Amino acid sequence: MISATAFAPATVSNVSCGFDVLGFALEEPGDEVTATLTPGGVQIADIIGDGGRLPRETARNTAGVAALSLLTTLGERRGISLIIRKGLPLSSGLGGSAASAVAAVVAVDALLEAGTPVETLMACALEGERLGAGSAHADNIAPSLCGGFVLVRRPSPPDTVRLPSPPGLTAVVVHPDLEIETARARAMLGQTVPLADAVRQWANLGALVHGLHTCDYELIARALEDTIAEPRRAPLVPGLALIKRAAVEAGALGCGLSGSGPSLFALCASPDGAPRVAQAMAAAVRTNIGGEPHLFTSPIAPRGARVLSRCAS
DSSP states (O other): OEEEEEEEEEEEESTTTOTTTEEEEEEEEEEEEEEEEESSSEEEEEEESSTTOSOOSGGGOHHHHHHHHHHHHHTOOSEEEEEEEOOSOTTSSSOHHHHHHHHHHHHHHHHHTOOOOHHHHHHHHHHHHHHHHSSOOOTTHHHHHHOSEEEEEETTTTEEEEEOOOTTOEEEEEEOSOOOOHHHHHHTTOSOOOHHHHHHHHHHHHHHHHHHHHTOHHHHHHHOOOSSSHHHHGGGSTTHHHHHHHHHHTTOSEEEESTTSSOEEEEESSGGGHHHHHHHHHHHHHHHTOSOOEEEEEEOOSOOOEEEEEEEO
């Protein structure tokens, strides 16, 4: 029996000013998927680490849908059995559905030794993300698959731009004891945006991209502002403004919601200041939300999803 296992990392999407178009990868945590050949179809053999909450039906599972999309694209008649190991908390804003979908297509591609182009893997993973997030936006999928900072010019067909990361740029992510479903958070946004808010958001996104290219940390700090999504989602995270202020006062360049939340990210100019920022954010979370938050500190990971093993047993 031949199997292949792949890992896909957590991601921070939106990055304040890049709603649905910007994201970056963390080194860890992440999800793993093991794919094994079967006579036909796609089956979810097991899901580990979800507390029994995720659907086992292929058509309702992000990894299952992504794997099925890849098999269909390749014209592959053999089937696949998947084992999913969730290393990411559910509804955390860290790209959990994207990580499962990406790990699934990378594992299936390795199992079949298909050598599928990255753009095709991304398109198939996006089908899983469409199910998990309610729409096919690639700001989690692209960095989870490719690593680094990624700008998504267009999700379908995928058109992405890899952005540089200044040396030492470090992310701190704090995950409080909350869950926010992406579909619910997106429903809060409505369908229209005031022109002044849109113009300011465009200016911030352009400034952030330039700051990344020129290693201008002061410009990056000024650009980490969300005028569109975060103001509407703030009621979902108690004390959001106070947690953000604590991060900046501790030395962060800026702080905001990771994706739709409830996790928050902060960017630091160097790894040396990250522990102080993490401690300040965690203390603010304890005060304003309660519970003990999970902390992750990571450079902007240059590498995305990868094959961990391929073997015959």
